[in-house]
Amino acid sequence: MPFPLYLLALVVFAMGTSEFMLAGLLPDIAADAGVSVGTAGTLTSAFAIGMVVGAPLVAALARNWPARSTLLAFVVVFAAAHVVGAVTGSFAVLFATRVVAALANAGFLAVALTTAAGLVPPDRKGRALAVLLSGTTVATIAGVPGGSLLGTAFGWRATFWAVAALCLPAALGILAGIPGGRARPGAAGEPALRSEIARLRSPRLILVMLLGALVNAATFGSFTFLAPLVTDTAGLAKPWISVALVLFGAGSFAGVTLAGRLADVRPGAVVAAGGPLLLAGWPVLGLLAGYPVALLGLVCVLGALSFAVGSTLITRVLYEAAGAPTMAGAYATAALNVGAVAGPLVAAGAIGAAGTRGPLWASGVLVLAALLVAVPFRGVVAGVRNGG
Known part of the structure; x- marks a missing residue:
């Protein structure tokens, strides 16, 4: 894989740390802001x-x-x-900074996905996506647990400062390693x-896109509320939140790495094998979440399955959007994050109805919905052009 891909993955690591770090900080932010954990x-x-x-929007403009x-x-x-978020005392302002940071993240990822697709042969998009998403999975292994420990020791605001500081080497990497040409290297005669x-x-x-959104909604829904599951349901001390995040991240890294090797050539097999396991895994975790050893082990396994299936479906978005070379990355990013919007909202409602295990039941339902949609159209998931 071209070296600039790894520089882009470094930026994705910084941004992924920000996107996922709230999973370990929600209780402290809620207490500081005077709002509920669900809020x-x-x-x-x-x-x-x-x-x-x-x-x-940003992909079209850029x-x-x-x-x-x-x-x-x-x-x-x-x-x-992140600097503004670190200094504000208003939950509304903090909410607004998350939207602004997300707009920047979305624009970056949309352009980065397009750039990555232009740096590799057309039949290696899955591997290029795996390199980019490795930044996200490493963030869940190192960045998010590190942020959780930092937040436990110095307060959640310290984590926001740390993410802002991570942007400096990321910016230097872009200046040093990314060509100064157009967003899609080598593009010519792009469609209107x-x-x-x-x-x-x-x-x-x-x-x-729908399937990717559903699977990622299941992932983000349970991941967002992992901290209260660890402390309240399993009865573990706060430092164990970081352990659970590391295990989830390690599983995610393994899943996305495996999927990167199969998503280009056997996407249907990844979804056919991983989908039913996910369908069973979330409810099983719901049943066994009160047992610390089972909780920690299943968190790792479900991280692997979630990212293997989810990243494979997002790769399929890139392939199906091949006729939109500068917007394909935006469509993949949107599919991923529709799930990230819906998942925590559904999970927050499930907490109100069923307690800290509620997000796990909700994740199982979301995966079931994805499989019910996918089965009649398994040829499309597998990339078959004459049978799906």
């Missing part, structure tokens, strides 16, 4: 809303801008949003924006 969880949805709206300067600008805005947007009329594209 604090809407900060995750605020971030995801910015990602959903920002991905297609489709003819130089890649390096565009990516750098997004990183600067992202850092500034109207034509690229028209790709959204494709039933196949809409189907894989």
Whole structure:
């Protein structure tokens, strides 16, 4: 894989740390802001809303801008949003900074996905996506647990400062390693924006976007409320939140790495094997969450399955949107983050109805919905053009 892909993954690591770090900070933020944990969880949805709206909007605006300067600008805005978030005493302002940070993240990821697709041969998009998403999974292994420990020791605001500081080496990496040309290296004769947007009329594209959104909603829903599950349901001390996050991240890294090798050639097999296991896994975790050993083990397994299936479906979005070369990354980002918006909202409602295990039951229902949609159209999921 080209070296610039790994520099882009470094930025995704910083942004992924921010996106997921609230999973270990929600109780402290809620207490500091004087709101419920469920209300604090809407900060995750605020971030995801910015990602959903920002991905297609910013990608459309930036489709003819130089890649390096565009990516750098997004990183600067992202850092500034975290500085404001670290100093504000208002939950409303904090909510707004999450939306702004998400817009910057969405723009960056949309352009980065397009850049990555242009750096590799057309049949290696899955591996390129796996390299980018490795930044996210490493964030769950190192960045998010580290942020949780930092927040436990010095308060949640220290984590926001740390994310802002991470943006400096990320910005230097962009300047040093990303070519100064257009957002999609080597692109020529790109279709008009109207034509690229028209790709959204494709039933196949809409189907894989929907499936990706459902699976990622299940993942984000339970992940967002992992902290109270660890402390309240399993009865573990706060430091064990970081352990659970590390295990989830380790599983995620393994899942996305495996999927990166199979998503280009055997996407149907990944979904067919991983989907039913996810369907069983979330309810099983709900039943066994009160047992610390079972909780920690299943968190790792479900991290692997969630990211293997989820990243494979997002790769399918890139393939089905091949006729929209500058907007494909935006469609993939939007699909991913529609799930990130819906998941925590559904999970927050499930907490009110069923307690801390509620998000796990909700995740099982979301995976069931995805499988019910996928089974009649398994040829599309597998990338078959004449049978799906």
